[in-house]
Amino acid sequence: MTSKMVIRQPQPVMDAQGSDRWGSGICDCCQDIPECCFAFWCCPCFACITTKRYGQCVCLPLLDIFGIIPPINMSMRVSMRQRYGIKDTMCRDCLYATCCASCSWCQMSREMSERKIPIVLISAKNT
Template sequence: MNTTTVITHQPVAPAPVVVKITERDWSTSLCGCFDDMASCMYGMACAPCFACKVSSKAGENCCAPCCVPGAMIAIRMKVRTRLHIRGSLCSDCIIDSCCGPCSACQLSREIDNSCNGHLM
């Protein structure tokens, strides 16, 4: 004996959950070197070494800034996106291209202030 089941009402999927994430500003300004003089001096004295340190703090390979063109722009965008900071790829590119050491210092301060030194 065969039994046939007829579905008369389709199940309704639950409504999607929408989460609004508020973007914020950077915790320090681009030229906020007085907020962390040691990093500022390190960043200005040896920008490539400091960029490697910032890259590691952001969870990327420390060689990326030296070996990959535009790596610091990508790292800035990663940090900004993960921490919900206002900005755009265009602004990241302009800031890093015009003032790379200041950008790296700001990234370092942001990771220290928001993530206890390491971006997860």
Template structure:
């Protein structure tokens, strides 16, 4: 009697690495790549800004303080959060970029931070295979 070892192997398609370590994984204006998220972000900006802030580990209401305290002219919290994320993850960039983007495009900054957190917190799946030979009877 001959027993054959058969392995079923399924190869995944093209896999993108979970993140690129030293740069933003999405551009500042890539919010429309996911249409449903884009609509949510557009119609409920303050909801997503506060939710992003909370997920980042900051106070839920900090984005509102930017708007109420400074009239939205210089969103210091958005700038600080973007700068902190760059430092935390080793993303290339500068405080000047953080200032310019946060001042000119605050919704886009929050959306980019939200996407980056999602990408960098993706679970990495490790597949390990073991070859097991069944005992044969003689």
């Protein structure tokens, strides 16, 4: 008799709790004026801090310096939309990342502060 071992890694599952829209608009800087000023005057530092809070490499946003469309800003927006179940378009993400970088980082920071949804592994069990 042979035994067969099956190993499956648990996959993270996000349960969308809340709205399917951004919690604040791209230009809602009045919701957190100190944060908005920090993002405006020192966007690279603010982007690095926001990226670290999101759980990614702290130096990742520095790669945005080398392109016309900031790839890290755009990918973070897309990732955040996926994580929080926000319905929007990649075209709009591209537009905001390119034309309104500091506003885009502020919006993502406000979204993380507002939602505070931890990543929870569901149905992770030993078999």
